[in-house]
Amino acid sequence: MGDERTKERLLKESLTKNESLTKKASLTKKASLTKKEQLDRYLRQKIISGSLIPGQALPSQRQLVDQFGLARSSVREVVQLLELDGLISTAQGGRSICRNTMAKYIELPVEGIGDNLAFQLQVMEARAFLEGEAAYFAAQRATDQQLIEIEKEFDKMQLRSKGLTTLDKAKADLRFHMMIAQSSHHVLITSFSQLFYNRYFNAIYGVLNRTLIKFGRYPDGIRMQHEQIYQALRQRDPEQARKVASEHIIYTRNLLESTD
Amino acid sequence: MGDERTKERLLKESLTKNESLTKKASLTKKASLTKKEQLDRYLRQKIISGSLIPGQALPSQRQLVDQFGLARSSVREVVQLLELDGLISTAQGGRSICRNTMAKYIELPVEGIGDNLAFQLQVMEARAFLEGEAAYFAAQRATDQQLIEIEKEFDKMQLRSKGLTTLDKAKADLRFHMMIAQSSHHVLITSFSQLFYNRYFNAIYGVLNRTLIKFGRYPDGIRMQHEQIYQALRQRDPEQARKVASEHIIYTRNLLESTD
DNA sequence: ATTAGGAACTGGTCTGACCAGGGTGAGGGA
DNA sequence: TCCCTCACCCTGGTCAGACCAGTTCCTAAT
Structure with a gap:
């Protein structure tokens, strides 16, 4: 049982970088998600499913506070995860915007001159x-x-x-x-x-x-x-x-x- | 000048993912760093320079609050960046620990049986x-x-x-x-x-x-x-x-x- | 010398407030 | 009718202080 806890801690430690909160939760087989994990999953699913499209604004941080019963600092920490994963971009006063995540994987061929x-x-x-x-x-x-x-x-x-x-x-x-x-x-x-x-x-x-x-x-x-x-x-x-x-x-x- | 601002914003937007705060600051040629950027740079330099070695604890969040004049929520946001970059790991109550960043790049050859x-x-x-x-x-x-x-x-x-x-x-x-x-x-x-x-x-x-x-x-x-x-x-x-x-x-x- | 308990320190979360930037809508002037 | 400006509202960013839960360390007793 001490070994179990050690394994759990080592697994968590190996997951600390660039893993979404929901992936951590599923890998560690948690019975339930924390509110931060729920918010993380909710936002990722909206983005990946196309429910939010590139260019569209996310719900504001204050709306997510109300919706998930989290503190704004906790919401901000989750939003930062998505931003670091390149899913959204934020700017002061300017709303969080869903990004075109395809952009970093596809470079359309160099355009020929437009009048050809x-x-x-x-x-x-x-x-x-x-x-x-x-x-x-x-x-x-x-x-x-x-x-x-x-x-x-x-x-x-x-x-x-x-x-x-x-x-x-x-x-x-x-x-x-x-x-x-x-x-x-x-x-x-x-x-x-x-x-x-x-x-x-x-x-x-x-x-x-x-x-x-x-x-x-x-x-x-x-x-x-x-x-x-x-x-x-x-x-x-x-x-x-x-x-x-x-x-x-x-x-x-x-x-x-x-x-x- | 509108174009200048547009360029600046596009550059910032292209930097939102997996870029440290200090890299953003240097690329956007900011005259001075915000306190968060200073903290980010300070911690990264301690880790990369070997001043902090794998296994060692970082200064606590409250110590960094005093040292940089930042709020704890702001300190936590910077610490999260480092954690996501795999430089440190944190666990509740357990201090933030400097990680062995070499571990994910090097797989030492499979050991022969130990008694050979x-x-x-x-x-x-x-x-x-x-x-x-x-x-x-x-x-x-x-x-x-x-x-x-x-x-x-x-x-x-x-x-x-x-x-x-x-x-x-x-x-x-x-x-x-x-x-x-x-x-x-x-x-x-x-x-x-x-x-x-x-x-x-x-x-x-x-x-x-x-x-x-x-x-x-x-x-x-x-x-x-x-x-x-x-x-x-x-x-x-x-x-x-x-x-x-x-x-x-x-x-x-x-x-x-x-x-x- | 070892173990247990308590205190202190840690990270995690919350509440509420204020600052600074951006967006939108309305009104007035050309 | 269109464009510009201003004001207001909403946004993200930051702060101070408090409380909760987990970990670590130190001291005392066995």
Whole structure:
């Protein structure tokens, strides 16, 4: 029994570095978790499950105090663990933000110059797949509030599109699609979309630029297609959402290819 | 200047995971460190420099509160950083202990069975080198208090040696040599010695067992050699300490070899 | 010399307060 | 109608002091 306690202590000691509180608890077979361990598990599960998406704020420390009956110093110690694991970032006054944990594992290939047509076409083809899947899951999982926000963004895009520069048009378009990605509540799709749009913004902008030069304005079908995407989300039709989101990008791609 | 601030924030954000506070401060070129950063640097330097050796206790949290003018919750947050980096381990009521950070990088070769003579001779040869270097640095760096402790341990070894089992004799011998390693204040020697003695304890015990079987007691020279080591430390004579410590092990090794 | 008990010291947690930075919304002016 | 500024509220960061629970050390008794 002394040996048992020694084993227990040595095991705990071997676990002191970079192990979450919940992993320690499960390895030492504790019958129940402390409140700190419960909070640690709760936050990690929200992040890993996609319930919290990159860019979203965590509940505030004071909210977690109330919710878990912990002191703020105890909450802060748990939050520090997550921050050190790279799951969140905090800044004074600025809320704790869920991080894109994919960022440190994936370095998307160095972008070719943004105005290379062949490269732009490939970026569009990747978008077709990515946004189709995002729309599929968004139709299933978007909250009602998220659908409202997407509609508002869609309306804003329409109302403001006349007065925008090409750069602003490109940004608005990506904001719309990023909102769909986030409402998919799929942590891999959300994370990858963020990285993809950031990395290949120049190519995406170049696509829009070429298109506007050829047609002088947004091609007629684009607006209707955005609306179709939105309607498929609103009707909670995953297959339809995937179909129209993917076709929207393929349509734009094919318009572009025909400029040769 | 907005861009400057954005860069600063992005840099800080990229540093939020597994970076010590002092590294963050140096990368962001801060003119001065916060008290938490000062404490972080102070503790890391004590550990990395060997000023604190594996197994030794850190100053208590309350002592650090007084010393740095920080709140205990702030001290605890810094201590948690070190714990997560694997530099220390803490347990309720039990002090914060400096860890052997070498342990996770080095797996000494699987020990042969402890009673293999050829293997035992090699372990002794490695000891000769290791303990010579330890004595060399201990002669330079041991504190007066450490010398007193070593003398007490040496005296205890003499007084108690008659009544001890072979196992206890082996343990006492290693305790003596481990104290010398620790008083070298050389973090690599201290760390490696701990790992080495733990790993090869069976071989070291086997050496002593063989020796006692052949002679019926400690060979006459052993006691005098331990005293010579101690005297060289006390006289702060590094070359002499290295010489007698190394010769002590070689002497024992050669006695053993001649049993064939 | 050993063992047991108590005191002191340790880490862990809590309560409540205050400081400093960021975000949001409303109102006013161009 | 849009943009800018200001104020308020919410956020994270830090502090002081208290209490709980575990460990260590010292002293006294056997």
